[in-house]
Amino acid sequence: MAMKMTCMSSQVSDDEQRKREKIRSLTMCGHVGFESLPDQLVNRSIQQGFRFNILCVGETGIGKSTLINTLFNTSFEDCESSHFYPHVKLKAQTYELQESNVQLKLTVVSTVGFGDQTNKEESYQPIVDYIDAQFEAYLQEELKIERSLFNYLDSRIHVCLYFISPTGHSLKILDLLTMKNLDSKVNIIPVIAQADGISKTELQKFKMALMSELVSNGVQIYQFPTDDDSVAKINAAMNGQLPFAVVGSMTEVKVGNKMVKARQYPWGVVQVENENHCDFVKLREMLICTNMEDLREQTHSRHYELYRRCKLEEMGFADVGPESQPVSLQQMYDVKRQEFCREVQRKEEELKRVYVQRVREKEALFKEARRELLAKFEHLKRVHQEETMRLEEKRRSLEEEVIAFSKKKVASEVFQNQPFLAVGSNLRKEPQLVTFMGKCFQVQGQYISQS
Amino acid sequence: MDPLKRSPPPCPSPRPSSPRTQPCEMLGHVGIETVLDQLKIKAMKTGFEFNIMVVGQTGLGKSTMVNTLFRSKVWKSTHPGTGVSMPQTLQLHSETHVIEEKGVKLKLTVTDTPGFGDQINNDKCWEPILGYINEQYERYLQEELLITRQRHIPDTRVHCCVYFVPPTGHCLRPLDIELLQRLCRTVNVVPVIARADSLTIEEREVFRNRIQQNLKTHCIEVYPQKCFDEDINDRILNSKIRDRIPFAVVGADREHLVDGRCVLGRKTKWGVIEVENMAHCEFPLLRDLLIRSHLQDLKDITHNVHYENYRVGRLNASHLLPRGPGWVNLAPATPEQLTSPRPLRACRRPHDDSEEESGLSMANPRPASS
Numbered sequence: 001m002a003m004k005m006t007c008m009s010s011q012v013s014d015d016e017q018r019k020r021e022k023i024r025s026l027t028m029c030g031h032v033g034f035e036s037l038p039d040q041l042v043n044r045s046i047q048q049g050f051r052f053n054i055l056c057v058g059e060t061g062i063g064k065s066t067l068i069n070t071l072f073n074t075s076f077e078d079c080e081s082s083h084f085y086p087h088v089k090l091k092a093q094t095y096e097l098q099e100s101n102v103q104l105k106l107t108v109v110s111t112v113g114f115g116d117q118t119n120k121e122e123s124y125q126p127i128v129d130y131i132d133a134q135f136e137a138y139l140q141e142e143l144k145i146e147r148s149l150f151n152y153l154d155s156r157i158h159v160c161l162y163f164i165s166p167t168g169h170s171l172k173i174l175d176l177l178t179m180k181n182l183d184s185k186v187n188i189i190p191v192i193a194q195a196d197g198i199s200k201t202e203l204q205k206f207k208m209a210l211m212s213e214l215v216s217n218g219v220q221i222y223q224f225p226t227d228d229d230s231v232a233k234i235n236a237a238m239n240g241q242l243p244f245a246v247v248g249s250m251t252e253v254k255v256g257n258k259m260v261k262a263r264q265y266p267w268g269v270v271q272v273e274n275e276n277h278c279d280f281v282k283l284r285e286m287l288i289c290t291n292m293e294d295l296r297e298q299t300h301s302r303h304y305e306l307y308r309r310c311k312l313e314e315m316g317f318a319d320v321g322p323e324s325q326p327v328s329l330q331q332m333y334d335v336k337r338q339e340f341c342r343e344v345q346r347k348e349e350e351l352k353r354v355y356v357q358r359v360r361e362k363e364a365l366f367k368e369a370r371r372e373l374l375a376k377f378e379h380l381k382r383v384h385q386e387e388t389m390r391l392e393e394k395r396r397s398l399e400e401e402v403i404a405f406s407k408k409k410v411a412s413e414v415f416q417n418q419p420f421l422a423v424g425s426n427l428r429k430e431p432q433l434v435t436f437m438g439k440c441f442q443v444q445g446q447y448i449s450q451s
Numbered sequence: 452m453d454p455l456k457r458s459p460p461p462c463p464s465p466r467p468s469s470p471r472t473q474p475c476e477m478l479g480h481v482g483i484e485t486v487l488d489q490l491k492i493k494a495m496k497t498g499f500e501f502n503i504m505v506v507g508q509t510g511l512g513k514s515t516m517v518n519t520l521f522r523s524k525v526w527k528s529t530h531p532g533t534g535v536s537m538p539q540t541l542q543l544h545s546e547t548h549v550i551e552e553k554g555v556k557l558k559l560t561v562t563d564t565p566g567f568g569d570q571i572n573n574d575k576c577w578e579p580i581l582g583y584i585n586e587q588y589e590r591y592l593q594e595e596l597l598i599t600r601q602r603h604i605p606d607t608r609v610h611c612c613v614y615f616v617p618p619t620g621h622c623l624r625p626l627d628i629e630l631l632q633r634l635c636r637t638v639n640v641v642p643v644i645a646r647a648d649s650l651t652i653e654e655r656e657v658f659r660n661r662i663q664q665n666l667k668t669h670c671i672e673v674y675p676q677k678c679f680d681e682d683i684n685d686r687i688l689n690s691k692i693r694d695r696i697p698f699a700v701v702g703a704d705r706e707h708l709v710d711g712r713c714v715l716g717r718k719t720k721w722g723v724i725e726v727e728n729m730a731h732c733e734f735p736l737l738r739d740l741l742i743r744s745h746l747q748d749l750k751d752i753t754h755n756v757h758y759e760n761y762r763v764g765r766l767n768a769s770h771l772l773p774r775g776p777g778w779v780n781l782a783p784a785t786p787e788q789l790t791s792p793r794p795l796r797a798c799r800r801p802h803d804d805s806e807e808e809s810g811l812s813m814a815n816p817r818p819a820s821s
Contacts, residue, residue: 026548030522030715033743035553037499038491040747045490047681050483073477096474099483145766150755230492289482293489301602312598 046101051154052292053107053134055090055186057127057178058163059115062193067161067248068108070261070272071284072097075250076108085113088126107155115174124178131157131185135307142308156304158295159222159287160186163193164210164243168202171213179219185303187222187295189287190214195245195278196263196270203245210243224286225294238286244279247272498549498556500606501746502587504638505561506580506630507615508568511645515702516613517561519715519726520738521550524704525561541566541579560607568626577630584609584637588761608758610749611674611741612638615645616697620658623665631671638757639674639749641740642666647699647732648717648724655699662697673697675745679752692740698733701726 056064060081069075076095092109109130114123134156141147160182164175182188190210192198198206214221221242224235249272253262261272272280287295316336505513514526525548545562562583568576587608594604612634616627623631634640642662647655666673673696675689703717703726716725726734741749 024548026521026523026525026550028522028550028552032520032522032550032552033738034499034550034557034746035555036743037555037557037746038494040744041494042487042490044747044751046487050486071481072475073479073481074475076475097477097481097483098474099477099481102484102486104483104486146763147759150751228492228496284482289485290489292483292486293493297493305600309598 046103048150049103049105051105051107052296053109053155053157053159055109055127055131055157055160056163057111057114057160057182058193059165060113062163062165063248064110064161064163064193066250067163067191067193067246069250070248070280071287072106081112083113083116085116087117088112088114088123090126090130105153109157120174123174124181127178128181128185131182132307135185135304136311138304139308139311156299157186158292158299160188162188162190164190166192166194166198166206166245168198168206170209176213176217176219179214179221180217183220184306187298187303188219189222189283190243191283192243192245194247196247196265198245207241207243207245222295222298224291231290234290235286238282241279241282244283244286246280246283247278248280495554495556497603498558499746500558500560501750502560502562502607502609502611503741504564504580504584504609504612505615506564506567506612506634507645508617509565511615511617512702513563513613513615513645515704516615516643516645516700517563518704519702519734520741521559523548523550525559526563541576543579543583562609573626576626577633580630581633581637584612585761588758589765591758592762592765606750608753609638610746610753612640613737613741614640614642616642616662618644618646618649618658618699620650620654622658622661628665628669628671631666631673632669635671635673637761639676639752641674641737642697643737644697644699646701648701648719650699659695659697659699674749674752676752679756692736695733695736698737698740700734700737701732702734 054068056068058064060083065076074097076093089112090109091112092107094105094107097104097106111127117123138152138154138156141149141152162175162179162182164171179188179190192203192206192210195203224231224239226232226236226239247263247270249261249263249270251261251263252259253264253269253271255262255269255271260274263270263272271277275281503517505517507513517525525546541564543562543564545560547558547560549556549558551557564580567580570576591604591606591608594600614627614631614634616623631640631642644650644655644658644662650658665671672678675692677689677693680686680689701717701724703715703724705715705718706713707716707718707723708714709716709723709725714723714725715727716723716731725731729735
């Protein structure tokens with residue numbers, strides 16, 4: 001919701017303020033030397049470098065890139081955009097320019113596909129979102145505990161050049177709607193693009209119609225400041241010439257004996273830097289040479305502060321409580337912090353509970369598995385024992401057999417040795433004894449080979 | 452003209468993801484350098500502010516020095532024997548003046564510390580001073596945190612503290628060292644040798660060297676701090692200044708006639724000590740440092756370093772939340788918070804980080820955040 005705030009002018013005159021704070025003015029008896037202070041300030045700014053961010057809003061093909069090229073007297077980009085984008089997008093590019101000892105980091109943001117869609121209801125939203133996003137980034141940086149604002153790359157949009165198509169009649173509805181949504185967020189300077197298609201008389205009528213339409217709809221465009229004496233007169237004059245009718249061109253045409261930037265037609269040459277032909281020079285002067293610093297300051301002190309105030313109020317912070325008691329941020333923070341701590345605690349407990357449960361389940365599983373394993377082990381042990389016992393028994397019986405057999409063998413040998421012949425004949429007569437002895441030897445041999 | 456690369460396709464993310472800065476050549480004069488004039492005009496319109504604090508024992512010529520620096524009667528300088536009673540405790544006394552020179556308006560606030568180091572027991576005599584300095588930071592912080600803030604937050608933070616060392620000729624006393632150690636972490640300190648007309652040139656050199664040794668031994672970083680030098684030019688310029696710190700100064704607010712010229716000086720029976728004469732004392736160096744060349748730098752360092760340090764300390768001590776932009780409990784600072792020393796952490800440029808952490812051994816370890 002765009003809130004229109006009248007600028008809180010804290011421009012109390014210096015004398016009154018001084019009287020309030022009981023400050024005396026002193027006269028000095030000699031030269032102290034602090035008139036070099038502005039130079040010190042300027043030197044520091046030169047060291048830091050300058051940033052300037054321009055947003056160009058206008059239909060495709062209206063001449064945004066050409067105008068920027070002409071303004072800064074250089075060729076930034078060459079490709080043409082297509083007309084067939086389904087949504088409006090923003091394209092940002094940063095360039096480094098240097099003139100004598102001033103380094104300027106210029107960021108040019110252009111809309112892509114603005115006014116091309118059949119349904120243009122959401123056309124201005126991406127632009128508003130982009131501007132808000134830059135403010136948000138700065139706000140985030142400012143609210144950080146450990147911040148570095150002095151070398152923060154400021155990307156907040158300092159000026160919006162709104163390109164109005166030269167129909168000659170009035171503002172298009174899309175333009176009016178977009179400007180109404182942007183005027184509380186950014187300094188808008190409307191320009192009439194491609195002004196070489198309008199004659200002088202038509203132009204005057206067109207300008208008046210545009211301005212009256214803007215005023216009657218409550219659109220606040222940027223007014224060049226008139227409070228400082230050195231630039232008040234020229235700024236006031238320029239304020240009456242808004243919107244500027246501009247022509248952009250980087251091609252050079254020979255006029256007289258000079259090469260000037262111009263557009264050549266069969267019926268004549270439109271010179272860009274000729275004040276009779278178009279207001280380009282005025283735009284350049286106002287935008288860059290006279291008011292660049294003011295644009296930056298307005299962005300920071302008015303638009304950004306408004307955004308910040310709205311954002312913080314949205315988050316629930318206020319300077320003054322419901323009973324109009326000044327509430328410090330402290331109390332709000334306290335309440336929010338307690339809420340947050342409670343939430344965190346609850347989540348922690350939840351997590352703990354789940355964790356404990358899982359651990360228990362796993363433990364049970366492991367116990368079960370262990371039990372099974374043990375049982376198996378026992379069983380195997382038993383089987384092994386039984387097997388061992390059986391084998392032992394077999395061995396014992398075998399041994400007994402062997403012993404019995406060797407006893408018999410000894411007995412038979414003794415029996416043999418007495419009447420050898422008798423045994424021999426007996427042997428012949430008793431082949432069973434021979435086979436028996438052979439078997440014994442066999443069994444013995446087997447037993448030896450087995451063991 | 453440099454061949455320009457094709458621009459990246461239009462991306463839906465709101466913030467330009469990696470803005471490639473391409474150096475461009477301009478074919479003619481555009482008028483960008485006029486922004487410097489615009490800056491100057493704006494600055495002259497809003498005016499400048501400067502807050503200076505003088506710390507030292509009674510009778511070292513602090514008030515006279517301030518008067519001499521700004522060539523006007525900022526204070527009524529007290530002469531010995533005027534019957535002004537010595538304050539029993541340290542009281543801080545501020546006065547604000549607006550002075551103008553060639554269209555440049557300067558709002559000058561001078562804070563004096565009568566009664567410093569005058570008592571028998573000077574333990575913790577720095578606490579009121581630190582308390583005052585931190586109070587100014589606190590005031591600025593509170594203003595900065597308002598929802599509806601002023602266009603121009605009034606800056607009462609002390610930008611520079613001039614410390615007057617008594618001209619004993621030996622070395623820094625324990626009181627000096629204690630105070631300097633604490634002050635240097637919070638504010639820019641410029642030590643000067645007061646009443647240098649009681650020392651000869653050779654004695655001054657010896658004293659200066661001893662003081663420099665003392666400062667080095669106790670790791671006291673006085674202004675201009677070495678770690679904030681940004682480039683080679685700064686370093687050369689500041690090294691020259693660092694060689695001469697502490698300046699041996701003499702203050703005077705009366706004029707005398709010498710060789711037909713009217714000079715500011717002290718008249719004694721053996722001659723006139725000219726304040727602006729480099730052969731006599733180093734007052735011009737002090738004045739140039741404070742006013743003519745480094746005033747903006749003093750303000751910058753106060754704003755970017757000392758104030759940020761204070762802010763970090765305050766916001767951390769208030770148990771910040773782990774998420775969310777700056778959700779902190781900003782109860783009014785308790786007295787201990789106002790006087791406890793803080794680690795010097797924030798640095799001016801990102802690449803100075805490594806130097807900072809290795810160089811400053813006096814930094815306390817950060818309190819563990821709860």
